[in-house]
Amino acid sequence: MAWVLLIIAVTVLWVASLCKVFHVYYSPSKAIYFGNGEILQKKNVLLVIAHPDDECMFFTPTINYLTSRGHNLHIFCMSTGNADGMGDSRKYELHNACAVLKVPLQQVKILDHPDLQDGFGKVWNHTLLAKITEEEITSCGIDLVITFDSYGVSGHCNHRDVHFGIRKLLLDFRQREIEAWELVTTNILRKYSGPIDIWLSMLLAILHQSEEVHCLLNEHPFKSFRSMAQHSSQWVWFRKLFVSFSSYTYVNTLRKIKA
Numbered sequence: 001m002a003w004v005l006l007i008i009a010v011t012v013l014w015v016a017s018l019c020k021v022f023h024v025y026y027s028p029s030k031a032i033y034f035g036n037g038e039i040l041q042k043k044n045v046l047l048v049i050a051h052p053d054d055e056c057m058f059f060t061p062t063i064n065y066l067t068s069r070g071h072n073l074h075i076f077c078m079s080t081g082n083a084d085g086m087g088d089s090r091k092y093e094l095h096n097a098c099a100v101l102k103v104p105l106q107q108v109k110i111l112d113h114p115d116l117q118d119g120f121g122k123v124w125n126h127t128l129l130a131k132i133t134e135e136e137i138t139s140c141g142i143d144l145v146i147t148f149d150s151y152g153v154s155g156h157c158n159h160r161d162v163h164f165g166i167r168k169l170l171l172d173f174r175q176r177e178i179e180a181w182e183l184v185t186t187n188i189l190r191k192y193s194g195p196i197d198i199w200l201s202m203l204l205a206i207l208h209q210s211e212e213v214h215c216l217l218n219e220h221p222f223k224s225f226r227s228m229a230q231h232s233s234q235w236v237w238f239r240k241l242f243v244s245f246s247s248y249t250y251v252n253t254l255r256k257i258k259a
């Protein structure tokens with residue numbers, strides 16, 4: 001009996017959370033981030049990811065927030081995701097996903113560097129990542145960088161190395177006014193609680209006002225599905241499940257990186 005009640009409670013909560021997400025969607029004038037400060041007054045934003053599909057799997061609330069508010073978003077992908085030899089088609093898939101996400105193609109850059117190849121055992125040189133990203137920041141006039149945190153959501157070593165590369169950049173180019181924000185990794189229960197996690201994310205952002213934390217709700221969760229479906233080589237059943245149950249489809253918590 002208890003488990004029936006539990007299932008009913010979870011279902012009700014799930015539907016209520018989806019309603020909250022769509023409520024935001026239908027009234028776009030409402031504030032959709034919580035926390036202090038003025039996030040993203042700066043206009044030229046660089047999203048640094050490790051593989052094609054990271055943008056859809058983890059960052060769509062952030063991307064939708066930025067593009068719908070007229071910010072100029074650049075995506076910088078450190079590899080073609082060639083672990084299974086499909087790098088060429090995955091590049092093409094990232095371009096298609098960016099078209100759905102309304103990121104201009106000329107602002108999407110995918111590297112294929114011999115020392116930065118996709119793979120679990122591959123260690124990426126943080127100094128090299130910092131140097132390459134700094135060049136991109138300079139050539140695009142970037143003033144805000146967004147990337148993974150030190151755990152990298154899924155724990156993939158390439159995600160974590162990208163984070164440490166950005167940290168290195170902040171240290172090495174301290175005299176420059178570069179601001180960086182990281183996508184906060186949540187625990188496994190929260191990670192797979194779908195839209196239900198929006199409540200906790202909003203509450204935590206309010207409670208941690210001093211820490212410069214922002215919570216962004218995804219105004220267009222269907223767009224996340226449509227963009228992920230562009231990654232056809234990756235669009236297998238378990239990723240469809242992931243995108244449905246992942247809280248990262250519905251909410252992103254960003255925290256400012258302190259160098």
Ligand SMILES: *[C@@H]1O[C@H](CO)[C@@H](O)[C@H](O)[C@H]1NC(C)=O
Binds near residue numbers: 125127128131
């Ligand atoms: C890491 O990259 C930097 C810059 O390209 C290079 O000078 C350094 O030797 C590299 N370190 C390793 C361990 O390969």
